[in-house]
Amino acid sequence: MPGICVVATVPDAAAIPSSLELVGGARALDASHGAGVSAVLMGTGPGLREATDELHRHGVATVYRCAHPLLTSGQVDAFLLATEQVLRAATPQVVLIRADTVGRELAPRLAVRLGAALVTECVELAAENGAIVARRQTYGGRALATLVVTRRPAVLSVKPHSLEVPEPAPVPGRVEDVAVSIDADTLPARVCEVLREEAEVGLDDAQVVVSGGRGVGGPEGFALLKELAAVLGGAVGASRPPADEGWVPISWQIGQTGKTVRPALYIAVAISGATQHVAGMSGSRTIVAINRDPNAPIFSVAHLGIVGDYRAIVPPLVARIKELKGP
Ligand SMILES: Cc1cc2nc3c(=O)[nH]c(=O)nc-3n(C[C@H](O)[C@H](O)[C@H](O)COP(=O)(O)OP(=O)(O)OC[C@H]3O[C@@H](n4cnc5c(N)ncnc54)[C@H](O)[C@@H]3O)c2cc1C
Incomplete structure (x- = not known):
């Protein structure tokens, strides 16, 4: 059973370094049991190949690659369908998601569907005696709460820029192209326009x-x-x-x-x-x-x-x- 899986998206260039921060967290968690780090990579266009190479270069052994035109900025329902489909087959113990606009919605919905434990907005991750120790802000940011996550599977969302992008640690790497089925007509919500400030x-x-x-x-x-x-x-x-x-x-x-x-x-x-x-x-x-x-x-x-x-x-x-x- 694979160990830690990061959820990575390539709707725009900014997503790649942030996904690599998650890889840093995954590598730290995996260090104690060595079950391996995998990634669900979702998006569309040529950026997917480049992102796959970056993930392998930073130590991700298996990349489950989902290419679909609906996997673009803000389409949370589409990301949810694709992620659930991959994770049900891959059965990782721990899933890391970036707590950005999409990830804040994706993480709890995914945890419910997978029957997983959930910790949101983590700012630190560590492995201690087989358990995951996650830290997140509490009391309006005045204190850090330490949570020991013993249940598996577990979904953890991580605040962007809380973790460092790790040094490269290239692995040979494997790619599984996953044909995800997303029917636009059945999505409860569709993003029609993205206005960027x-x-x-x-x-x-x-x-x-x-x-x-x-x-x-x-x-x-x-x-x-x-x-x-x-x-x-x-x-x-x-x-x-x-x-x-x-x-x-x-x-x-x-x-x-x-x-x-x-x-x-x-x-x-x-x-x-x-x-x-x-x-x-x-x-x-x-x-x-x-x-x-x-x-x-x-x-x-x-x-x-x-x-x-x-x-x-x-x-x-x-x-x-x-x-x-x-x-
Ligand atoms: C649940 C919760 C969440 C919050 N989340 C956030 C958050 O995400 N981000 C955030 O920023 N805050 C957040 N806040 C608000 C936070 O508590 C502070 O009220 C806020 O950060 C204060 O903003 P400020 O420093 O701009 O204003 P003030 O505290 O009013 O400070 C203004 C400063 O400007 C200085 N100043 C005034 N005029 C000049 C001048 N001409 N030249 C130089 N210095 C000058 C003053 O000396 C003063 O130090 C949150 C609060 C709560 C309760």
């Missing part, structure tokens, strides 16, 4: 994120942050208040109820550093905070802090970066 293109995988908080004061303040992000080749994010106020799209929100990011550089502008925000950015390699309050909690997670009014700090910073970059 500007920042969704880059925020998930940006190496630089410039994030603004309530202290930015309104949409015009975010125009300044966009300039800073543009000169650094990064994306703009936000804490919850600017998203709640409608200053920025809700998809820009970073934190416990928003996105988790792990860029090389995270610049927090006029953000106080509440635990619910820090939960979504503390994995960033270098954190710079700009805040006029020297006692703001964000300075306790920042590697570099600048105390002052962002309106006096950001424009000269943009000018200096432009100067250093040259014409």
Whole structure:
């Protein structure tokens, strides 16, 4: 019986690195019993072959490949049918799913259909004495709950960017092309159009994120942050208040109820550093905070802090970066 199976999709390029994060988690769980890591790979188009190679290169022995035109962005019902069909035949002990918009819906529905245990929104995974130890945030992000999962099969959804993409560990690899039957007329819901917000293109995988908080004061303040992000080749994010106020799209929100990011550089502008925000950015390699309050909690997670009014700090910073970059 195969051990750990990751659910991977290729509706767009951003999905591949995130699926590899799951492979890192699967390899860690598999290390103790060595039953092997497999993947259900769903999507359409030439990206499927490239994704298959990437999965093998990162240690996935068997790829169950499902190619179907309905396996595209947002079609949860189609992903559910395909995943269930493969997993009923493959019978893995543990299934890992990315807790993104599709995965948040897919994981519980799949667990019910497979009669599996379910843990959602995991941020850490480990194997201890034959059990899976999963950690997830609780009490509004103020604490981490540790859950010991003893029942099998188990479905675990993992917050994007919580786990590292592992180093390559190539295996010869095997591909099973699975002919999934999905009848468009029987799907309870169909996605007719996908509208993408500007920042969704880059925020998930940006190496630089410039994030603004309530202290930015309104949409015009975010125009300044966009300039800073543009000169650094990064994306703009936000804490919850600017998203709640409608200053920025809700998809820009970073934190416990928003996105988790792990860029090389995270610049927090006029953000106080509440635990619910820090939960979504503390994995960033270098954190710079700009805040006029020297006692703001964000300075306790920042590697570099600048105390002052962002309106006096950001424009000269943009000018200096432009100067250093040259014409
Ligand atoms: C269940 C739950 C889930 C939540 N999920 C999230 C989440 O996902 N993400 C999230 O961010 N929050 C989340 N929150 C809200 C969170 O608790 C905080 O309220 C929020 O993060 C505060 O946002 P902020 O730092 O932008 O605003 P504030 O806490 O109001 O801080 C504004 C900061 O701006 C500074 N400032 C003001 N003017 C300037 C200036 N001109 N120049 C420089 N600095 C200035 C101030 O000194 C202050 O530190 C959640 C809350 C709950 C209860």
